[in-house]
Structure formats: structure tokens, C-alpha cells
Amino acid sequence: MDGLIPEDSMEKEQLNTDSKIKNVIAVMSGKGGVGKSSVSALLAASLNKKGFKVGIMDADITGPSIPMMFGVNESLVVRDDKIFPPLTKTGIKIVSVNLLLPNEDDPVIWRAPILNNTIKQFWSDITWGELDYLVIDMPPGTGDIAITVLGMLPLDGIVMVSSPQELAQMVVRKALKMSEAMNVPILGLVENMSYAICPNCNEKHEVFGPSKGNELAKAFDIPFIGALPLDPELSQLSDEGNIEAYSRLDEFNLGEIIDNLLKERQ
Template sequence: MVTVDQVLSTLGTVIDPDLKKDIVSMGMIKDVEINGNDLKFTLELTTPACPFNDQIEQDVRAAIAKIKDISKFDLKVTAKVMEGRSLSMDEMLPTVKNIIGVASGKGGVGKTTVSVNLALALAQTGAKVGLLDADIYGPSVPLMLGMGKSAMEVDNNKLQPAESHGLKVVSFGFFADQAHQAAIYRGPIISGILKQFLVDTNWSDLDYLIVDLPPGTGDIPLTLAQTIPITGIVVVTTPQEVASNIAVKAFGMFQKLNIPIMGVIENMSYFVCPNCTSKHYIFGKEGAKKMSETHNLPFLGEIPLNPGIMEGSDSGKPVLVTDPNSVLSQAFMVVAKNVAARCSMLASQLSEEMKAEVATQK
């Protein structure tokens, strides 16, 4: 006769490759049912975007196959995104599990393009995703998503995000009188606008809120860091040394604010010649990867330089929408899965810290 203890003991040998913990202690095994020699349970993964989801499922099936007495096995696989920030400390956004800031040291590295496609890639995995365009001076998210005629409404004193391709989107670019005008505001006003976008918006239940920050280390990144608990920061750079050197200043600021750096994304990594199919490293080679190694930061992936990405951004038709199975889309998907994995790792660390804190108070 198969027992629950036997099943859990066997599954305890399956290790999550990212979290380095067994799936039983992580609470990933749910609703175990045994009827004679028939076994049924749910495997609840930590995020639908985990790059190791298939491997974990295969390891679970292999482990159960070792229990000889089981005649029928029914496995249901689901995913529930972990909370990568302390929601108990945030009365303003208690329904947003993870807030990810996308930053860069300088402009021109394609940060907003990465933000948009990162959000779309996470949404395509089944996650609930919001996108906040926090670049008040140069809001370009509506253009990149083809949302020129969209607008945000107010209901019960709360901004209602516009929606596009499954994303909830908030941007200063939705305000019609700003369409062809330069935003001329001093720091305190800019900070006030961002706070409104964060806390006076009906974000509802989100697994991830991607915040596209303006380049540099000015008022808006500081306001984000000081207003609400956030999961971490993703830094976007290009391969050349000058961009990497300035990117170091960006993540250096957030480290001083005790905000986790989730990793580095290298945009415009290389160009694949359509005629010879060779990779050409126009802006240098592996600059972001070298920077990651020097500063002991995770390298989240590289995005190739391709006219299709640029054209999609200008026309409001992102490549993840127009051609989700392309090599370009898969590059963004790899980055998104690595970001999601980092969220799960940070969530696990946060959980352990909270348990340790509770233990010391007893």
C-alpha cells in the first residue's frame, strides 16, 4: 500500500534548479490523494515563466516512477507566482506580488523596448502583468504598443489602466495635451506624478509590475525606491565599454538603497547578417557579461540588434505580438524566464528572512 509519507519522501529528492531546495519543503506539492494504488496530486510551480518548469515536471515523474506499487498516476501542473517583496509592509500596493524596475545608466540603449517586450513575454507565459511608463519626460510606451488613441479613465478616485495585449498600462503619454509638448517639470512635481501612478492606480491583482524608469540616477528612480518595497532592479546596457561603465553607476545607486539587483540584460548584442547568417558584433562583444562577472551579478540574457525590433516599436507592433515564434521573440522570452526565476529566488530569500525574524522574536 502506497502512503503519503512515502510519496513525499520520494518527492523530497527533487530539487528546484533555481532555488536549490526540494519541492516538498517549498510547498510545491498540493492535494495529494491516494486511492488504493492510484496516486494524484498537484505540482504548483513558483512561476509560469520558470525556465526549469519542464525539467521539474520530468524529475517529479521520474521520482514517482521509482515507487513500484503505484498503478496509476495523475499529475496536475499549475503555477503560482511567489511574492518577491514584503506585501505586509506595503499598504499602497498590496495586490502586486513583484515590482521590477528596468533601469539604464544612459539613454539610447533600448531600455523601453526591453521593458515592453519583457512585459509581453511574461504575459504570454500566463502571468498577470502591468507596465508603468515612469519616463515622464519622454513617455514612449503607448507608441510602442500602438495605443495612440487609448486613454486612462478615473473611477472612484482611482486611475484605471489602459489595456493592450493582456497588459495593464499606465503612462503620462496618454494625456492628450502632452502628445506634442515637452514635459517641463521640476523634480518634486515629477516625483508626485510617479507616486500617483503607483498608488492611485487600480492595478488589481498582478504577478509582475514592470516599471520602465528613465535613464540615469535622478528623481524618479529615487522616488520609486523610497515610496514602496520593490522586488528588484534589472539593468539594461549595450556591449560597448562606455555603456557598461555608466550602467555600473545605475545599479550602484540602487545597491546603496539596499534594493536587490536582479541582473543585467545586454541589448543590441550582435547583428545576424541575413545573407551570410554570421554574427557581427557591431558594438563590441560580451560587454554586459563581463560587467556581470566583475560585479558578481546575474547575466539575464542578450537581445540581438535587428531592424524588425526597431520597426515593430515604431509601428506599435512589438515582435512578440507579430511573430511570437521568431528568434527575436525567443530571445526576449529567455530573458523573461530568467527574470521570473530571479523573482522566485528573491521571494524564497525573503521568506527565509521573515521566518528567521519570527523565530528570533519567540
Template sequence: MSETCSHNCSSCGSDCKERTAPQNMKEALHPQAEVRKVIAVVSGKGGVGKSLVTSMMAVAMRRKGYETAVLDADITGPSIPKTFGIHGRAMGSEEGIIPAKTRTGIQMMSVNLLLGDETDPVIWRGPIIANTVKQFWSEVIWNNVDYMFVDMPPGTGDVPLTVFQSLPVAGILVVASPQELVSMIVEKAVKMAEMMNVPVLGLVENMSYFECPDCHKRHAIFGESHMDEIAARYGIANVAKLPIDPELAKLCDEGRIEEYSGSWLEDMAGMVQGL
């Protein structure tokens, strides 16, 4: 009997339909939870503002009146709770884990909400980290969520693969910065999404420019943007560009990202709304 068959297929040969059928690796959602759309936010490298974009997208969709959530899959570098000013512990019940809620009602789960001290390092090997991400999906009682944004760790390793295989990801947003080298890194993320049959919904370029507060002229501090070229090459219709904005950085540091103002991601949020 094959490991993937429920019957003795020794007489079936290589044409056994059950043995050769694609195997469903999706994790079951908690029986009491409901999540309609999952959008993963990815980056090819760290430090480009992926968590910022994840937070801003959750806030943007919440402002549109939707129930939104953030699953922090960056287990060894969690920053989502601090961005929203959440410093307590997640609560549990006999049924499962209750996600934390932000001031405006965004649901959230992060490993930082399970640690004795939020500054404790998470020194775990890959399989444990990947399993934790799956538990955040299957053991948390997500309450009537319209849009869940998954803050992924950088790169194309264990956790991104786990998320793509285990969660019903409707699409991804790729976050990058303007440096020349980033073009190659973005393309790696786009190609991984293609290999996993997950559509790329849009590209977000963070730190795209600095706008002088006096003359309002825009300066490309980190070099000219290549996002439009990459988007055209892969047929990606949506591109958003975030400025270098000290006010955004301050809001993140103070846990007040829900107070941000700016329409940079409005088109991206409208596109997500249309999924």
C-alpha cells in the same frame, strides 16, 4: 519632540528607539489595487533600449499566462504607449484612475495617456515629476497584477530614487549597449542598486550584435561585449543579449511589440518568474 517620534522624547536622549528607527517611505498602493512583484528596468544613459526591454519583458510574462503591467516612470520621455499602439486617454472614476489595456491585456499607465495631445512636451520640475510617479502607484487601480515592470528614466536622479524609496521593488534589470564607455555607466547603476538594497536580477545588452540574414554570421557593430565581465565582477548570474533587429524596430514604430518573436529574454523571464 523629534519630528520622527510620536511622543515627547526629550528625556530619551540619543538612544530613543523610535527616533533612530529607519523610516518607512513606501507609498501605499491604491486600496482596490493589487500588485505582487515590481521590477524596475534601468539604464545609466538614454537611447539604449530600456523601453524596448521593459515592453518585451511585460509581453514575455504575459505569454506565460501572468497578469502583467507597465508603469511608465519616464515622465518627460514616455514611449511605452506608442510601443504598444495605445493612443487614447486613461479613464478615471470616483475611486481612482483606470489603467489602459493593450491588445493582449497588459495594463499600462503613462503620462502620455493624460495629455491632451500625446506630442505635448512635459515641462515639469523634478519634485512634480517624482510626485507623478508616486501617484501612478497610489492612485491607479491596478487589477490583480502578478508582475509590474517600471520603465525608469535614464540615470540615477530624482525619479529612480523615488521609485526605489516609494515602491516595493523586488529587483532591477539593467539595460546597456556594448560601447566601452557603457561599462562605467552600468557599474554606476549597479552600485546605486546596492546602495538602495535592491538586488540586480540581470543585465540586458541591447544592440549587442547584427546577424547577417544570408550567412548568419554575427557582427559586433558597436564593439565587443563587456557584459559578461561586468556580470562576473558583481556576481550577476543573468545576462541577455539583444541583436540589432530591424523587425523589432518596426514593431515598436507600428505599436505592435506584442507580436515580436525571439527567445532572447526567455531565460530572463524565467528568472523573474522564480522571484
């Protein structure tokens, strides 16, 4: 069954003349609930802390969470017929459909053509300015938005996110195969919610079963970036809109790892 990927070639969307983005990274999984948004946020915050100019495009149009994690409530700014993204506390530029809605919990009930056009407009109509990295937080699945992002935006690579459960791994394999079929390089795989540390005995517990991230990465011949824990601090900071203050940013060092992996491919 060869018709899983659209056969017609897709023309890449063009940036506006006021924007220059050096590297575009999509954070993808295929499976919902594995923590793509957390990984996207940590990657962006880590890159920003390293001194890079960073933006995040929240491509999860119907389930956006990036603004809440960063505590961004301001709407997109329109000035001189240009659209500017608001900034987080540390200067990361954020674009999300939630910044266009009257209330953050208003549903987005759109069909595929509108969703796809929104992604294109986030890319081409927003005045991003100069960025070293644009991180795209992808929605679950391998449907319309994934096809649009992988096919029409000039991605430099994908960071794939999984979790230890076999059910999650099965769906992640679909996303990995989609990326391969659409000829988008996979920079590596992150296993999220891999373990939890008991606050009393300090022992590591594999809550969702043994880690399979390294095994999955080997099966697809991609780097295993690392395993991230279930961490109450991260959860609390995300709810408070203060994820940039996470104390373990330097420990996990996602920004430097991804920057180095990307340089190896260039």
C-alpha cells in the same frame, strides 16, 4: 564622499485598496539610448504570454515611449472616482504620462517635485487591480525619479540594461552602485544591441564592439541574463505599436528567466 545617497529614510508608498501587486520589477540602466524601454516591453510581453497578469508603469516621464510601442492611444479611464489604465492588445495594463497629454509629442516641462509626485500617484492612485508583475520602465540617470522609485516603491528587484560600448558600461556601473547603495536587489543584467545578424550571409556582427555584458555582470556578482540583438523586426514592430507580435519572444524568454531568478531570491 558618502552623501551620494540621501541619508533620510524614505517611507514606502502604499497601494490603494483596489490594487494588489505581487512583484514589482524596475528596468534600469542609468544610460539613455541602450534600449530600456524595449527590454521593459519585451519583459512585460513575455510575462504576459506566460499567463501572468502584467502592468507597465512608464516612469520615463519626460521621454515616454511605452504607449507608442504597444499602440495604446486611449487615455486613462476615470470611473466611480477611480482611475483605470488602458489595456494593450493582449491585456497588459499601461500607465504613462503620454496618456494624459493632448498630443503625444507635447513636452513635459516639470521640475523634480512634480515628477516625483507623478510617480507616487502612478503607484498609489491608479486602480491596477490584481497583478502578478508590475514592470517599471525607468528614465535615464540616477536622479530624482530613480531615487523615488528605488526608495519609495516596494521593488522586488532590478533588471539592469547595458550595451557593449565602454561609455554605456561606465554609466551603467553608476546605476549598479546606486542600486547596491539603496539596498535594492539586482536580478541580473541584459546586454542590448549586443550584435546584429547579416540578412545575406547570416553572420553575427558585433556592431558596437565585443560583448562585455558577462564581464560586467561578474564584476558585480549578478547573473548575466543574456544578450539581445539589434533586430530590424523589433524596431519596425515598436514603430507600428505592435511589439507584442515580436516573433522571438519565446526565444529570448525574458519572462521565464526573470520569474525564475525572482523565485530563487524568495
